[in-house]
Amino acid sequence: MTEYIDGKYLGLLRHHHLHTFDALWSVVLEEVDSPNKGRGGWSTVSRLTLADERGTDKDFFVKRQCNYLCRPWQHPLGEPTFSREFRNIKLYDTFGLPTVEVAYFAWRKSPEGPRAILVTRALEQYRPLTRFFASWHKLDPGDQKAILEETGSLIGRLHACRLSHHCLYPKHVFIALGQPVPVRLIDLEKAGPQWFPKREALSEMNRFLRRIGPWSSEERRLLFRHYLIKNPIFPSVDRFCDLLALRGAGVSGQRVPGRWSALRNMTGRA
Template sequence: MSDFIAEADGKLLHSHGLDRFDALWALPLEAVDEPNTGRGGWSRVFRLDLDGQGFYLKRQANYLTRTLRRPLGEPTFAREFRNIDHYRKLAIPALQAVYYGQRQVDGELRAMLMTRALDGWTDLDGLLAQWAILTAAQHRAIVRACGELARTLHDAGQVHGCFYPKHIFLRASGDRYLAQLIDLEKTRPLLFGQRDRVRDLEPLLRRAGAWGAGDVRGFLAAYLNVPGDSAQVDAWVARLGRRRSHKETR
């Protein structure tokens, strides 16, 4: 795989001498997390700011995932990058890749993935923690944005696989909210119709403890693009309730 550099960011990286793998790898940066170890290697995330724009640069070495297609393994970032690019082509709102590259160096398979920082966006977890002090209008706008995001995702034939509040980022825009997804490592095609849809949505509703029954109905109304008092929403509330009960009694 050749290096990827987003057209919109190529000049910026070039102006800082960072449009080459070795330069990005050697750049001194402060990590924002503890290293993930295992899989025979390590992986870590760093913050990078260039001319007032924020980015996250992820580096890893010998941190591989193995599949039937790639039994010898590949960097986990390779799969994540492909999924980011796939979402872009399908017009599913999600984080944006700026750079991807990998190299074999001194017996290590190194990989880097750089994405735009979501500065100005807040994850749904953070908004749920403030739910009691947000207005009813904000509640409706947030719930609707999440439902529309889920509809866009599933209508494009994709299952996120980790559709949790911490992976949904939102930003106020006038009287509405925009929403997008992060953490695309487990995404896959939607193959089993309603079953896949229910399994993708139920974890979100189980974790969104601040949402009341009205919020859940509002989310499903936006997801189904129907009125909140429709029989379709009733049916989905029941389906998701059965799924939740099954999960909690396992």
């Protein structure tokens, strides 16, 4: 069995008799969402609150799965998706990229297939970026500016490390203005290296922007500017915008016709 326990949380888990795989697997918890079923198995997420020796509650997410596998090229026969997520979290830690904090991880074989547990600290002071959209225009301009700058900087740092999230949606960017670490990335299950940095940077930013509704052109340009400070792979914000426009997003957020569509429109061809 592969097992990891953060020493910072070992005493707390032991105090509540939850420092072993069997204990965490069998504890009854309320699920925060419907179980994922597929890939021949299942995967669940539950919330766990533990009081420390001072009586202060600490919140965690307990993720459990059975025979819920991915098959990267390094593991053609499959490995638990939580195993890859744990590995990516530790990789991001190595590069100083803020994400969630792992308290416990382990997986073991069973007759039903591999079982895995991943326990992470809840991001108690943070909210997903999507929560800011409905009231975006009511936010303090300074807060708007901070969100744009910090988000652009973190995505730029990520790509400067030649890494991609591969599922970078606004709901996976968590914000806590005023905290020492104001932005964190979550759900690293699909994260991996960049093999073609410029192409993959554009693809990831395009995917992210397509799900951003309320940001103006100038706000997007501010995001790009701080991205390029951390990852100067394009010569200017204008060039970055042009390349994104070719991929269908761009600074305005409006989908533009592809090059072949534009050619058909110019020539009058159907």
